[in-house]
Amino acid sequence: MNPSLIRLEGVSKTFDNTKVLDELDLSIKENEFMTLLGPSGCGKTTTLRIIGGFEKPDTGKVYFDGKDITGAAPNKRPLNTVFQKYALFSHMNIAENIAFGLKIKGKSKSYIDDKIKYALKLVNLDGFEKRSVASLSGGQQQRIAIARAIVNEPKVLLLDEPLGALDLKLRQDMQYELIRLKNELGITFVYVTHDQEEALTMSDTIVVMNQGYIQQMGTPEDIYNEPENAFVADFIGDSNIIDGLMLKDELVEMFGVRFPCVDKGFGTNQPVDVVIRPEDVELLEPGKGSLEGVVSHLIFKGVHYEMEVMAGGFEWLVHSTSCFPVGTNVSIHVDPFNIQIMKKPESEDEEAVGVNE
Amino acid sequence: MIGRFFKRFYLATIFVFLYAPIAALMVLSFNSSKYMSKWTGFSLTWYEQLFSSELIMSALRNTLVIALLSALIATVIGTAACLGINHMKKVPRTLMMGMNNIPLMNADIVTGISLMLCFIAFGVSLGFGTVLIAHITFNIPYVVLSVMPKVKQTEKSTYEAALDLGASPLKAFFKVVFPDILPGVLSGFLLAFTMSLDDFIITHFTKGAGINTLSTLIYSEVRKGIKPSLYALSTILFLAVLILLVIGNLPKKKNHEAIKER
Ligand SMILES: Nc1ncnc2c1ncn2[C@@H]1O[C@H](COP(=O)(O)OP(=O)(O)O)[C@@H](O)[C@H]1O
Numbered sequence: 035m036n037p038s039l040i041r042l043e044g045v046s047k048t049f050d051n052t053k054v055l056d057e058l059d060l061s062i063k064e065n066e067f068m069t070l071l072g073p074s075g076c077g078k079t080t081t082l083r084i085i086g087g088f089e090k091p092d093t094g095k096v097y098f099d100g101k102d103i104t105g106a107a108p109n110k111r112p113l114n115t116v117f118q119k120y121a122l123f124s125h126m127n128i129a130e131n132i133a134f135g136l137k138i139k140g141k142s143k144s145y146i147d148d149k150i151k152y153a154l155k156l157v158n159l160d161g162f163e164k165r166s167v168a169s170l171s172g173g174q175q176q177r178i179a180i181a182r183a184i185v186n187e188p189k190v191l192l193l194d195e196p197l198g199a200l201d202l203k204l205r206q207d208m209q210y211e212l213i214r215l216k217n218e219l220g221i222t223f224v225y226v227t228h229d230q231e232e233a234l235t236m237s238d239t240i241v242v243m244n245q246g247y248i249q250q251m252g253t254p255e256d257i258y259n260e261p262e263n264a265f266v267a268d269f270i271g272d273s274n275i276i277d278g279l280m281l282k283d284e285l286v287e288m289f290g291v292r293f294p295c296v297d298k299g300f301g302t303n304q305p306v307d308v309v310i311r312p313e314d315v316e317l318l319e320p321g322k323g324s325l326e327g328v329v330s331h332l333i334f335k336g337v338h339y340e341m342e343v344m345a346g347g348f349e350w351l352v353h354s355t356s357c358f359p360v361g362t363n364v365s366i367h368v369d370p371f372n373i374q375i376m377k378k379p380e381s382e383d384e385e386a387v388g389v390n391e
Numbered sequence: 392m393i394g395r396f397f398k399r400f401y402l403a404t405i406f407v408f409l410y411a412p413i414a415a416l417m418v419l420s421f422n423s424s425k426y427m428s429k430w431t432g433f434s435l436t437w438y439e440q441l442f443s444s445e446l447i448m449s450a451l452r453n454t455l456v457i458a459l460l461s462a463l464i465a466t467v468i469g470t471a472a473c474l475g476i477n478h479m480k481k482v483p484r485t486l487m488m489g490m491n492n493i494p495l496m497n498a499d500i501v502t503g504i505s506l507m508l509c510f511i512a513f514g515v516s517l518g519f520g521t522v523l524i525a526h527i528t529f530n531i532p533y534v535v536l537s538v539m540p541k542v543k544q545t546e547k548s549t550y551e552a553a554l555d556l557g558a559s560p561l562k563a564f565f566k567v568v569f570p571d572i573l574p575g576v577l578s579g580f581l582l583a584f585t586m587s588l589d590d591f592i593i594t595h596f597t598k599g600a601g602i603n604t605l606s607t608l609i610y611s612e613v614r615k616g617i618k619p620s621l622y623a624l625s626t627i628l629f630l631a632v633l634i635l636l637v638i639g640n641l642p643k644k645k646n647h648e649a650i651k652e653r
């Protein structure tokens with residue numbers, strides 16, 4: 035396993051009496067593509083700015099390669115940032131923008147020229163040296179912002195919603211381009227987004243945040259398949275979150291019906307949250323499943339049909355490749371290993387903290 | 392038809408009222424006669440007299456030196472103030488901008504007398520220095536007013552991007568922020584320069600005995616009887632201010648063009 039390159043320890047930050055980050059611990063490994071994912075306002079940008087040195091944490095420490103850099107100024111840190119709004123220098127042309135960091139470091143002219151060429155090639159914008167910033171489209175500006183950062187050969191690249199302002203098609207293209215870049219450069223990416231699909235596509239590790247707390251950290255597969263609490267389940271993809279009663283190990287009751295499952299260790303007769311992904315809900319002929327219901331909505335989504343099924347007084351979200359017209363009587367079946375059990379949070383505060391503490 | 396004729400007539404009348412006096416003054420400055428009632432031929436006598444008068448030339452020097460120095464110092468202080476104000480929280484920022492605007496609306500005579508009283512109270516003898524300080528004082532709000540919009544427009548993120556790329560805060564400011572606010576700084580400087588050239592009342596109250604600027608000199612000469620060399624002087628002043636105003640408005644035009652090109 036790679037050693038940790040950046041470590042945040044007990045980092046807290048308060049703005050205007052609201053606690054934005056609360057005792058945050060985070061460890062980023064060398065060469066990792068780590069994504070901070072969470073709803074707007076949860077403290078992602080603040081975390082990134084603390085790593086970049088643009089905000090000082092109220093308490094806690096930031097380590098880089100084992101060295102304490104909590105107090106170091108942004109221009110003294112061996113990392114570079116790609117800002118959300120590109121932040122290109124509009125009075126300089128593209129080459130001057132890219133050369134900015136290298137000139138400050140006093141590199142030779144030929145070195146700088148080589149680097150500019152290399153960086154423009156890397157972001158597929160060869161020949162753009164003399165162009166003005168204003169003559170570039172949003173996607174091109176974003177790539178220049180990336181080029182400007184990577185010519186400095188940082189060990190870590192921080193990216194704050196770099197694709198947020200682009201349209202869907204361009205965003206998807208850029209996602210692949212970023213993954214390619216990261217693999218070519220072999221550096222650590224810390225990536226901020228509120229888009230769960232983007233996070234699932236690109237990351238090695240996803241950190242799901244809410245209200246300044248880390249809710250769950252893991253690989254995209256872990257986060258998607260085994261959300262640790264209702265917040266994560268709800269935020270990552272669509273899901274059915276159902277009030278259940280854990281009767282005993284491997285048996286949960288929903289809407290008065292017993293469902294076998296694979297989770298253990300929740301005690302007996304404990305109220306729990308049950309998460310079932312829409313694609314894991316199987317619709318069978320009436321009487322053949324565990325819970326009877328009626329299809330109440332049907333939308334064709336391209337790859338699958340999205341249906342809502344009224345069953346047990348709950349509107350189940352169902353994704354299926356077969357079509358059941360509205361009004362059809364169906365029976366719901368869920369395989370035991372597709373039922374994800376989560377302890378209920380005991381207070382609102384704990385809801386934010388996550389249940390695994 | 393009549394409506395259009397009336398519109399043009401109305402516009403022409405207004406321009407005549409606005410510019411006829413200045414035109415008359417300019418014409419008379421080239422009159423060879425000393426009397427304004429009759430035109431006796433074109434001459435540059437009054438301009439010759441003007442430039443050979445030690446009194447007027449020293450007043451001109453004072454005016455230019457004070458205008459230049461006060462505009463320069465006010466531009467530095469005003470720009471720094473804008474950067475500071477921009478970093479404040481909303482309430483103190485609004486408060487500061489309000490306080491900046493009050494001196495602008497204040498009558499010159501109030502500013503002049505209060506500055507004079509202030510200098511006397513602190514035992515500062517009136518002279519070149521006090522005029523300079525007074526001009527810097529009344530110029531700062533104008534600079535703030537013209538620099539502030541530019542400072543507000545600049546993205547905080549470009550400054551941070553410069554830091555991120557290794558620039559020291561000072562370098563980041565001069566390489567990235569300053570070029571962005573430069574048009575505002577320049578027009579602030581020109582505005583301050585013209586305001587200072589133009590000022591009579593505040594200078595009058597803060598100058599003391601030994602020194603004159605053009606406006607105070609003209610005032611004291613006029614009391615002794617009007618000499619046509621003063622017409623010549625006024626003509627030159629008017630043209631100088633006109634040129635400055637034109638220059639001051641040029642950068643703005645360029646900006647518009649740049650935006651259009653996008
Ligand atoms: N400089 C600041 N001053 C005051 N409040 C701030 C500042 N920066 C961020 N905040 C607040 O902190 C919270 C978290 O912000 P941020 O880290 O930008 O969230 P995210 O990037 O996840 O959307 C928000 O409520 C925001 O309003």
Ligand SMILES: [Mg+2]
Nearest residue numbers: 075078079080
């Ligand atoms: Mg953000």
